[in-house]
Amino acid sequence: MSLTRRRFILGSMAAGGALVIAYGATRPSRHQRANTEHAAGNQTFLTTWLRIDPDSRTTVLVPHSEMGQGILTSLPMMAADELDADWNLVDVEQAPATDLFANGVLVKGFVQDLGVSIPRFLDRTADFATMKIAEIMNMQITGGSSSVRFTGEHGMRAAGAAAREMLVNAAAARWDVPASELQTANSHVIHEASGQQATYGELAGEAARFEPPRSPTLKRPEQFTLMGTSVPRIDIPAKVDGSAVFGIDARPEGMLYAAVRTSPVFGQSLQSVGNRDAVMNRRGVRRIVELDDAVAVVADNYWRAQQAVDTLEPVFHSGDNDSQSSERIFAAQDEAIAGGDPEEDVYRGDAAQALAGAARTVEATYRVPFLAHAAMEPMNCTVHFRSDGRCEVWTGTQDNLGIRGRVASVADMQEEQVIVHPSYLGGGFGRRLPQSTNTIDQATRIARHFDVPVQTLWSREEDTRHDYYRPAVTSRFRAGFDSEAKVIAWENRYVGQNEPATAAHIPYAIANQQIDYVESEDHVPFGAWRSVAHSQHSFFLESFMDELAHEAGQDPYRFRLSLLSDQPRHARVLQTVAEQAGWDTPPPAGRARGIALQESFGSIAAQVADISLREDGTVKVERVVCAMDCGRVVHPDTAAQQVESGIIYGLTAALYGQITIEEGRVQESNFHDYEMLHLADSPRIDVIMLESDGPVGGLGEPATPPVGAAVSNALFALTGQRIRELPLKRYRFTGTPEEDPVS
Amino acid sequence: MIELTVNGEPVKLDVEPEMPLLWVLRNELGLTGTKFGCGIAACGACTVHLDGEAVRSCVTPVSAIGDRPVTTIESLSQPGGLTAVQQAWIDHQVPQCGYCQSGMVMAVSAALDNHPDASDEELFDTVSNVCRCGTYPRVANAIRSLRADRGETA
Numbered sequence: 001m002s003l004t005r006r007r008f009i010l011g012s013m014a015a016g017g018a019l020v021i022a023y024g025a026t027r028p029s030r031h032q033r034a035n036t037e038h039a040a041g042n043q044t045f046l047t048t049w050l051r052i053d054p055d056s057r058t059t060v061l062v063p064h065s066e067m068g069q070g071i072l073t074s075l076p077m078m079a080a081d082e083l084d085a086d087w088n089l090v091d092v093e094q095a096p097a098t099d100l101f102a103n104g105v106l107v108k109g110f111v112q113d114l115g116v117s118i119p120r121f122l123d124r125t126a127d128f129a130t131m132k133i134a135e136i137m138n139m140q141i142t143g144g145s146s147s148v149r150f151t152g153e154h155g156m157r158a159a160g161a162a163a164r165e166m167l168v169n170a171a172a173a174r175w176d177v178p179a180s181e182l183q184t185a186n187s188h189v190i191h192e193a194s195g196q197q198a199t200y201g202e203l204a205g206e207a208a209r210f211e212p213p214r215s216p217t218l219k220r221p222e223q224f225t226l227m228g229t230s231v232p233r234i235d236i237p238a239k240v241d242g243s244a245v246f247g248i249d250a251r252p253e254g255m256l257y258a259a260v261r262t263s264p265v266f267g268q269s270l271q272s273v274g275n276r277d278a279v280m281n282r283r284g285v286r287r288i289v290e291l292d293d294a295v296a297v298v299a300d301n302y303w304r305a306q307q308a309v310d311t312l313e314p315v316f317h318s319g320d321n322d323s324q325s326s327e328r329i330f331a332a333q334d335e336a337i338a339g340g341d342p343e344e345d346v347y348r349g350d351a352a353q354a355l356a357g358a359a360r361t362v363e364a365t366y367r368v369p370f371l372a373h374a375a376m377e378p379m380n381c382t383v384h385f386r387s388d389g390r391c392e393v394w395t396g397t398q399d400n401l402g403i404r405g406r407v408a409s410v411a412d413m414q415e416e417q418v419i420v421h422p423s424y425l426g427g428g429f430g431r432r433l434p435q436s437t438n439t440i441d442q443a444t445r446i447a448r449h450f451d452v453p454v455q456t457l458w459s460r461e462e463d464t465r466h467d468y469y470r471p472a473v474t475s476r477f478r479a480g481f482d483s484e485a486k487v488i489a490w491e492n493r494y495v496g497q498n499e500p501a502t503a504a505h506i507p508y509a510i511a512n513q514q515i516d517y518v519e520s521e522d523h524v525p526f527g528a529w530r531s532v533a534h535s536q537h538s539f540f541l542e543s544f545m546d547e548l549a550h551e552a553g554q555d556p557y558r559f560r561l562s563l564l565s566d567q568p569r570h571a572r573v574l575q576t577v578a579e580q581a582g583w584d585t586p587p588p589a590g591r592a593r594g595i596a597l598q599e600s601f602g603s604i605a606a607q608v609a610d611i612s613l614r615e616d617g618t619v620k621v622e623r624v625v626c627a628m629d630c631g632r633v634v635h636p637d638t639a640a641q642q643v644e645s646g647i648i649y650g651l652t653a654a655l656y657g658q659i660t661i662e663e664g665r666v667q668e669s670n671f672h673d674y675e676m677l678h679l680a681d682s683p684r685i686d687v688i689m690l691e692s693d694g695p696v697g698g699l700g701e702p703a704t705p706p707v708g709a710a711v712s713n714a715l716f717a718l719t720g721q722r723i724r725e726l727p728l729k730r731y732r733f734t735g736t737p738e739e740d741p742v743s
Numbered sequence: 744m745i746e747l748t749v750n751g752e753p754v755k756l757d758v759e760p761e762m763p764l765l766w767v768l769r770n771e772l773g774l775t776g777t778k779f780g781c782g783i784a785a786c787g788a789c790t791v792h793l794d795g796e797a798v799r800s801c802v803t804p805v806s807a808i809g810d811r812p813v814t815t816i817e818s819l820s821q822p823g824g825l826t827a828v829q830q831a832w833i834d835h836q837v838p839q840c841g842y843c844q845s846g847m848v849m850a851v852s853a854a855l856d857n858h859p860d861a862s863d864e865e866l867f868d869t870v871s872n873v874c875r876c877g878t879y880p881r882v883a884n885a886i887r888s889l890r891a892d893r894g895e896t897a
Binding site for chain 2 (some may be wrong): 039066068069070170230233235236238239240242243244245246248249251257283294301302303304375377378395424425426427428429430459500604637638641644646647648649652670671672676677678679680682684685703
């Protein structure tokens, strides 16, 4: 096989469209439905996610979106390993956005994570009864660091193992030998005793007549041939020669382009549009489309559309939100925390009493600002309302099925009339989850006026100002020590509980804990931002832990370790990072280290940041060492990639990330004032993956949370200044401890 | 009419002289490998070569190009093979989402060709492209290995 052969196909089946899925009275099993509805020629689906051609080429259908995390490689590896497929014969295809390919195991995974009991019939089945949940919820979500740990562990592996058993059964029947005498390897079933063997392709048709076993036998880790290896990523060749197709690259015949201007104050409606005639007379302009809270210009070239929309004079209604500001939002949060009618998060022991009797107490209040996602590919969605009543959609999304439903709902159509063409995502990070619908809704409503495809494309300014933001959050802490400097009380009240609900929990053995939260509403749209609530709480928790360590006169690393005697996995991760970072070796002059620990999405990360100061008093992060326990590692190289990526994402936010509200609107607009980390400022990153026998954990998010605290704690070590509000660009530092930072 | 040479082919365009090269490439010529990121030359996703120099096509009016040949990611590699930079990108498994990588590959290719005597740090400063996936450590490693290879063969 040629190594340059393109092994990934995007949307080849979705392009066929017209997939009217209807359950018959007999409800054929999923793979039979797949054979009926999706197989062409001699292709055979053995389970929903595996298709084997007569020449043994095996296609794995991936029900998740590739947004950089390597999922088009990792998931097929898991299926192919259990299948004993020849990796050189494995192709990968994006699963069509139809309910047949919903990734229900993800739902099941979350249910497990939340500790809800699962009905027995759903447990570990190979024909994916759990999919029914996802079909009901109609999701194909990629998020929550979930693809490998849920879809992979519970879905892909079972699919591969089930298909392998079906192939073995087919060979056993063909040769009239016991299945137990058969072996599989490299896409062959082999009967050593008689010397017979057959390829998977030869057996696929017969195998498909068997029902997938409900509980196929999975391999033990020592039997893995692919899992645990770093096969080259399937998507990379197309990403070095410009041929990878993102949503923005959709070029259906006759397409027009729309540029939009949305109300700068969130949620204000459009009142009037001035200068219409001049704009309509501009070259290439086809139409001005008024929406509830925005106006769009459609033209034959995006630049013309953008220039035209900039020339329009829209007026938006005024309202209460016009006077909102970050300052007022934070003041309201302070008031909510002080006034307090809190909801319980963790109440353990009696923190109030312990604080009252404490020998010493420490109190601090922390804040983080709103954050935008700033995915590199500006938001876009191409929609074509066809003359035959169907609707085609091209967009990069973290949930193709969800987008199908959303477009159908906005257009008042049946979901079956909507065809979604999956594409690569130019960054997700939570921005392209289906509940973040503003671009999709606009694109649908704009295209409704045309019988040709229309690509709605946002400028970077629209993207920055109309995101769904990581919220601004305030969090207040009090802690108490006994007379021997032991922490006996931990009190934490924060604003707004969101996902994961456990994000403010601590792994440390502190007897009396009172963790609760208050609500303080604001008008800024909320969205899931890489690691969601951990992105703020980890900064708060691990910075305040550092304060306690210094208050106790202890080394920040050993102070944490002393409180982890009941948490061996956490302790091991922390010890490893300290060793690898040379924690006990004093740093050179002008340098300092900070440490932080955070469990999230089923994985445990500890980081040591090594920093210095530039001449202008800004922070230079020289190196970040990260130890990560994510259970078993499926693909070591993409695992390391995700850790590097998560660190850079979190570090960018800690250094620069700040969305500011004034007069109800976002002040920042583009990369000149919503700054990004660059190559020259990027630290050396050392990743240590610690395998454990814990369940497979997530990797897309867990490296992001701790880095802000690790850097801030290093700053304290270097300058004596405790940073309680991000981002760090607010401050200029000097290397002399005890001197105030200049704001 | 504006006349350009794009990827070795002469093209004639009936467009406004102030239209940025980016939108000529993406909307008029269907060359979608060059990406839109910011529109203000702040991210480098739109980087192409003008006569071997890296420029940000989102702020380059098509009328300013003159007779300088335009090279985009689509024609960077020679027929039958990837360039050393592209191969290094595969060897080091650099891309993640991949959206910025056309611009990154173009910027690094020009920087290596045009600044052979710069230090690694100076070269990193030159490549000011934004990557939100944080591929920087791998970009740095790929650049170091490319420079080491050039040093050996020089």
